[in-house]
Amino acid sequence: MAVGREVAGVFTRNVVTLVLSFGNSILLTRTLGVEGKGEFALFSASVGLLSLLLGLGLDNALRYFVAREEVERDRILGFYLLVVVGVGLTVFGVARVNHLAFTNELLLPAARQRPLFEAVLAGTVAANLFFAALSAVFSGTRAFGPLNRAMVGFSALSLVVYGVLFALEVTGRVSVGAGEIFVVYLGLQTVNALVLLALGMRFLGLRLTPRLPGRALLARMIRYAGQTFGANLAQFLNYRVDIWIVQAVVGTAPLGLYSLAANLATMLWVLPRSTSQVLMPSMAAGDEGTSLPEAARLARLVFAAMVVLALPLALGARWWIAWLYGGEFQPAAAPFVLLLLGCVPFSLCVIQAAALAALDRQRINLTASVVGLVATVVLDLLLIPRYGIAGAALASSISYLLTTAVVLVAFARVGGLSPAACVLPQPGDLRYVLDGVQSVLR
DSSP: OHHHHHHHHHHHHHHHHHHHHHHHHHHHHHHHHHHHHHHHHHHHHHHHHHHHHHHTTHHHHHHHHHHTTOSOGGGHHHHHHHHHHHHHHHHHHHHHHHHHHOOOOSSSOGGGOSHHHHHHHHHHHHHHHHHHHHHHHHHHTTOHHHHHHHHHHHHHHHHHHHHHHHHHHHHTSSOOOHHHHHHHHHHHHHHHHHHHHHHHHHHSOOOOOSOOOOHHHHHHHHHHHHHHHHHHHHHHHHTTHHHHHHHHHHOHHHHHHHHHHHHHHHHTTHHHHHHHHHHHHHHHTTOTTOSHHHHHHHHHHHHHHHHHHHHHHHHTHHHHHHHHHOGGGGGGHHHHHHHHHHHHHHHHHHHHHHHHHHTTOHHHHHHHHHHHHHHHHHHHHHHHHHHTHHHHHHHHHHHHHHHHHHHHHHHHHHHTOOGGGGTSOOTTHHHHHHHHHHHHHO
């Protein structure tokens, strides 16, 4: 039950941060309005894409090799500081050249294409990468306690900051637009990274030294990272490329509505992500009680919980979205419901893909992600011009279903299981849940 207790701890943390993030979403959306929400969606999508492209999947490799106790902790900080400094300078240079030479909104909204916001973009990407690396070390060592508390604290800090900005905007004391939110977002990400660094030095014994990982280990990390990089990049584009296509085809205001629907739907992944964050390093380290049948059980239980949670949210979507975010955002309800059709089954993929990665089977995940990405792009180009953001939502859901199907079939084959046993509740599942709850309570 060790894995179950760790999952419960991470899940509790993620539920608390989800509630706080939900509050952040409401405050940001009401502060920015439809247009500003669209601009912020483009900025955050660019941060995510650049972090993936330039991070090269090294955080995933770090999690894997730390879990296997093959990386000396005093060689991590110096290496990653070099990485993030190089990444930050690269992002700024690329953004500056792109905005001087071309006319596009690939990286920043047109109104924000100047050196100040290019530097904000570069700094945010660098802070994100450093934070991801430190989180990977905590996960690899299974030091979930301090990480859980830190993540809750970060979300609470964001809620306070965005609450103050909302109050200033409502009272008319300060005009808060997307540009100001970009700068605040950079500040929050930097604070988060520095705090996690301090916790890593205290609890994990991380030290800044000029020593770097050996060449042989770096080569193995790069090989592992290369495979996870392709899968993660394809999967990120799978559920973010529609941001740029919606922006290009129907404009910023519809993007503001669609980005809200997408954010709300993907918030439901808190449970499968909690499970995968614990399962992957535990299986990589060969911990007792972690196996593919165990991963299958966790996946189908999480899927059942997702179905139960999604039904009332879908039925009341028009009412609660308008109530929380304002009447101007009520049109986001329809794409939200369509997205749930794919996001709920995708919970299976999140957990099963993590188990396959722990077994060094990333090529399966890469294949599934590429299939989903191709489906997203083709269906977006076909459906968005005709159906707008509803077409984008339907395209994403179909893509998620295809990705899940590929991972599910491969997972069942590798584990010698039937696909049904990886999806549908099995005898003994209820007893497993009850035992797990009792164990956590004890």
